[in-house]
Each structure stands twice: as C-alpha cells, then as structure tokens.
Amino acid sequence: MKKVLEEELIYEILSVVEEIPEGTVASYGQIARLIGRDRNARLVGRVLSMAQFYGNYPCHRVVNHAGRTAPGWGQQRFLLEEEGVIFKDNGCVDMKKCQWDCE
Known part of the structure; x- marks a missing residue:
C-alpha cells in the first residue's frame, strides 16, 4: 500500500463528505461505497483525519x-446536535432517523 495518498482520491472522498446534508450523517463505509471502494472505510477515516489541510469540510457528519x-473529538456531538441530529441513550447517533439516504 502506498504511504502517500493520491490527492485525487482525497478530493473524491472529501467531495462526497461535502454533499452530506445538514442534520444527517453518513458512515465511513457508506462513503467508501459511494466512491467505489467498498472495503475501504478505514481509508475514509484516515482521509478525514487530515481534511483540515484541504479546506473546510463537514467531517463532523x-x-x-x-x-x-x-x-477524542468531543466537539463532534455538539456540532451534530446543533444541526438537529438525534442521539440515542447509548451516546450513538440514531442511524435509522439520521442517516443520509443517498444510495
């Protein structure tokens, strides 16, 4: 595996993240499927961990x-709640109510 990610792939992932509507969330795996890399959810997470170097994207979604x-990102929940995302009692987003319906 290459140590340096290709910028084209990075921007492909970030362009999908940019499309997630306010008040909804997507999973890492969902984004991986949308770019045709079904088994690369961790790659998506890796790209999002350095997204600040490429612009302002709604990675909190x-x-x-x-x-x-x-x-380690305590502000994520606050940002999601500000957009109206619903959390369950266990602290997780209610995916049935808030997952982006894009597929």
Whole structure:
C-alpha cells in the first residue's frame, strides 16, 4: 500500500463528505461505497483525519456504522446536535432517523 495518498482520491472522498446534508450523517463505509471502494472505510477515516489541510469540510457528519462519533473529538456531538441530529441513550447517533439516504 502506498504511504502517500493520491490527492485525487482525497478530493473524491472529501467531495462526497461535502454533499452530506445538514442534520444527517453518513458512515465511513457508506462513503467508501459511494466512491467505489467498498472495503475501504478505514481509508475514509484516515482521509478525514487530515481534511483540515484541504479546506473546510463537514467531517463532523461522518460516524461509524453504529453511529459512534470519532474518539477524542468531543466537539463532534455538539456540532451534530446543533444541526438537529438525534442521539440515542447509548451516546450513538440514531442511524435509522439520521442517516443520509443517498444510495
């Protein structure tokens, strides 16, 4: 595997993230499927961890498949709640109510 990600791939991922509507979330796997890389959810996470170097993208709208927010990013939940995203009692996003319906 290449150590340096190709910028074309980075911008492909970020362009999908940019399309996630306010008040909804997408999973890492969902984004991977949308770019034709079904088994590369971790790659999506890696790209999002450095998205600030490529511009201003709504990365806070991406969670894992169970609705869990990114570890170590306490502000993510606040940003999502500000947009009206619903959280369950266990602290995860309610994916049934808030997942982006794009597929």
